[in-house]
Amino acid sequence: MQFQVIAKCNTTRARVSRMTLAHGVTMLPTFMPVATQAAIKGLTANQMQALGVTLILNNTYHLNLRPGLEVLNQAGGAHKFQGWDRNLLTDSGGFQLVSLSKFTTITEEGALFASPFTGEPTMLTPEESISIQHIIGADIIMQLDDVVSSLTTGPRVEEAMNRSVRWLDRCIAQHEKSGTKSTQNLFAIVQGGLDSVLRDRCLDAMIARRNGVAGYAIGGLSGGEEKDVFWRVIKQCCDKLPEERPRYSMGIGFAEDLLVCVALGVDMADCVFPTRTARFGVALTHDGPLNLKLSKHAKEFQSIDESCPCPTCTDKTSRAMLHHIVTHETAGAHALTLHNVVFQAQVMGRAREAIIAGTFPDYLKQFFARYFGDAGYPEWCVNALRSVGVDLLEGTPAAKIVSGNGAKWEYAAINPQ
């Protein structure tokens, strides 16, 4: 990997970087759409390329089950299997083991779980996770970490943090001897729950291992914790992580979360939200999400967003037509998926432009003003951005502020018609 920071924001911790991997260049900060099962929902690899996406994510846990390593090996890796010749990232499979299987138990050796096919007890060790990811062949691979929910408290959090560090050593060792280091890049995952002392110890330990890792992910978040705690952990990690390594915030996808994270110093993020919400009929826009299932859209002939460069909007697909087909026709889901993937890319692309131009704080203010409008700013966003020198309320002291986790959008009102 070549990682080069090419510009920094003068106010916040945001930065623009060029990350060169075996399958091309990805400009950071970026959002990675999730192709859990080796396909972005309903789309083809070519379509994703045309959207200007250069880095997507596959899930190791899923690919290991289907199609399985034998098939992936025979296919020549996941890139060839899915016809994707740009960059690819895989997770370690650990998160899914814990979130999808009730019976997973963690031992020092690895994660013990019941095989979804046979019910047989099966062990996923750090070494095995890395070997599986070698066969999948992604450009960025993740260490196996000991995942605990961000709501967990007590000694288990510390245990998981310490074990994640030990497992990182095993992952590094496994990766070192693989011979794929020139094409595959191992990321560490910082754990430590919501406890700043544990986070700090984890950061120290993992930064000490920097020569064995190409980048750092911030794990153990997005599990239902208070947003005001979430951003503080992100900030703590970003402040301490080395400049010359990309930082990846896992499971982040709402536009406000993305921009706050970028301002705190995050370079990469992923989430199923934009593609999943598309299937429920929600289009993301700079004016907030639109739930196209609502009957108020039935007679609207304008596109989702006239300034959006996505195929759905440049084709002037009307909201009325989308209302007619979303949740009935897969073609409706495809139209919104195309749009939402582009929306995420635009949010990040405009951030890059603004950072380069030295106007990132203005971009943040404009984005939040338009996106939240009368709904009010989430208080945690205001707090988080203040911590890096941007006051969203500057000039608009009367602006509405919403406490808790923020505005309730149309996508929350899931009742159609």
Place this chain on the structure above:
Amino acid sequence: MSTFSFSLQSPTRFGPRLGSVVLKRPSIDIEIATPGLLATTSRGAVPHLSRDHVRISDAIRWVNVSFETFLEHNPPIPTLQALQPGTSSASNPLHTFLGFTPNKHIVSMSARDPHDGRDMPPNGNAHVSVQSLRGVRKLSPTDWRSYVQACQPDIVFALSDTPFTDPQYSQKRLTKSIERSAAWLSSLLNLKSPPPPPKTSTKKVVNNTSSNVDTLIPTNTRIPPVFLHLAGIASPGARKAFSDSLLEPLSGPEAEALLPLSKLDDGVAGYTIDLVPLKSSVEATSTGVESQIVPLLVTSLSALPIPKPRLITATQSPHEILRYIGSVGVDLFDAGWVQKAADYGVALDFEFPVRRTSGLREIGHNLYDVRYRMDFGALADALRGTLSPQEDIEDKPVCPCAACSPVSPSTRIFHGHDTPLVSGEEEQSSPRHLPHYTRAYIHHLLHTHEMSAHALLVLHNLAVLDAFFAGVRGVIKDGEARWEEEVGRFGEVYDARLGVVEEARERWREVDLARGKGRLARERSKQVDVGAEAVVGVEVRIEV
């Protein structure tokens, strides 16, 4: 404004015929060689295809839109498109609303989905019962005309009084059916009768988006070329009577109203045959339903003018298609069955004429089947991908679909500080061919319920059917003897029992029912297998 024409290379009444449909637009002529295909839509969209995929499919040149799903609203939403700034009824408003390209696509409009054979409440003297998502609606001939005028499709199917009730029709019912069908055709063609009264809800609706229009009266009163269903169901007598009524000289007030037409048939651009109601009203015998349907169609067409296109809906196999080409001289076939096969996970694999003869073959592959788990070949054996490995090429024609012969995008979107200038990457070169998507990949997508599988399969299946028709035309050109020979060979090589499609459909239904437990499953059981929106609705709604 466009003009529609159809020409035959030789005036064949019954038997294989070569022709071409031409739609002349101010900017371009769209030509469809016949025998050829048209694609079907569901809720106005080609199932599983995003608009960019519709456009890269060369097989999609004509799409039919069943309008009934739009009758959930009054007035139907597409009728308001022409009132929007930048559109007018002179500029293909239906294309605009649905996203079809006037320079590439012929769009026809039928009231009902010809594949829907569910029982329906009886039609009346002045309405057809149609199915919308919110239940059964009544559609009157005058409303139909006003919708057609507002939407301006390239071709319209006249309303037909086809009973979807108990198939034991009485003589009286048959007489009524053909009389109504003729009367409804007449009212569609009658431009002198007053336009329907403005809809009460129109004012409110229109004010939403545009301030200067306050009624739904279309500015364009033109009726596009009319295709007419040949009525009479399974009764030769009724069929003959219906055709005769089209050829009778018009008289009295009707003649006056329909001037300059001298008989109803003068207002008809083409004939359609809907197989769903026909099949349900003839007895299945060992010789197959075709052997009973063919004589009925021959009866209908015996006296009608030869050089008008004949379009048949809801055929289910290449064998059936060959039969209707060979024995009747049908020109156009909808592709509903190959599109459906894509839902079930079937990649079609047949060719005409048959190049290789090695035992009995299936017409496709059920890619759900575990045998494809490690199969990295292209989707068909009969066709290859542009980049298929050398040893596999032989003399095989290329399948141009986006699954077998994908082409890299010629452009990409840039989002901000990511152009080649910044990234240092090479500029996007001209589009290049990419390796085919493999059976193993689609097998995987099917097993993981990924919708991309269906998009790729629809594109492929349409391409296979399109290539089949190209082969059919080539053989027809070579004359009667060659035709008979090749049809015979096709029947020997490809299994007409369609086991692979049946098996895949069964499996698809099981999986679908298992996944759509509860409310959706109950909806499904009401619709059996013919529901228009059933397939995909479930897929989208329950996938979380």
